[in-house]
């Protein structure tokens with residue numbers, strides 16, 4: 001299976017590139033952020049809880065995310081070619097849980113596409129989106145906290161995947177098409 005993690009700070013283009021990858025390679029897209037925003041819109045108990053964390057730019061607790069992921073994998077266990085995990089994992093316990101749940105299904109992560117963009121450019125992208133479409137966490141003080149949480153809790157995962165030999169660095173500061181071209185080159189080089 002072609003199981004990929006798309007990894008990077010807020011605004012690096014994980015969601016944008018995931019949609020293109022899904023179209024080209026026919027993978028299931030699992031975005032924990034999108035799932036949580038759906039739960040918030042439905043006002044489910046998970047949504048009410050998640051909203052408290054998301055609106056502050058803090059991570060939602062690992063146990064909730066890991067349970068949610070197991071549920072989504074069970075619902076989609078239908079012979080898919082693979083998954084693209086977007087915005088997950090974000091902590092070491094989440095990464096370990098993902099490895100475990102995939103190995104129980106005799107599969108694994110074959111590549112981690114790590115997107116890098118200068119923080120000032122990311123803040124500009126997210127402020128622009130905040131004005132246009134209004135994601136409630138696209139406000140300067142919340143964005144700054146999301147960046148801090150990323151640096152402290154999520155960026156260390158690059159080392160985790162580097163040790164496993166699956167980390168691929170992708171420059172994320174070109175146009176959407178340029179970044180996608182780089183991603184396609186890396187995916188087409190994979191053997192799995």
Ligand code: AP5
Pocket residue numbers: 008009010011012013014015016017032033034036053054055057058059060061065086087088089090094125126129146172173174175176179
């Ligand atoms: P999540 O939804 O994952 O948000 P994020 O990581 O903060 O990142 P974004 O979705 O804002 O950015 P992106 O990298 O997807 O970029 P995009 O393509 O949208 O998480 C939100 C919150 O949910 C978290 O803060 C946390 O509270 C919670 N959460 C989620 N997952 C969790 C987990 N696993 N554990 C715990 N908590 C979790 O692009 C951004 C903008 O830039 C867009 O406007 C886009 O059009 C533009 N853009 C994209 N590419 C380019 C380009 N090449 N050039 C110019 N502009 C571009």
Ligand code: MG
Pocket residue numbers: 014015016031033087
């Ligand atoms: Mg996203």
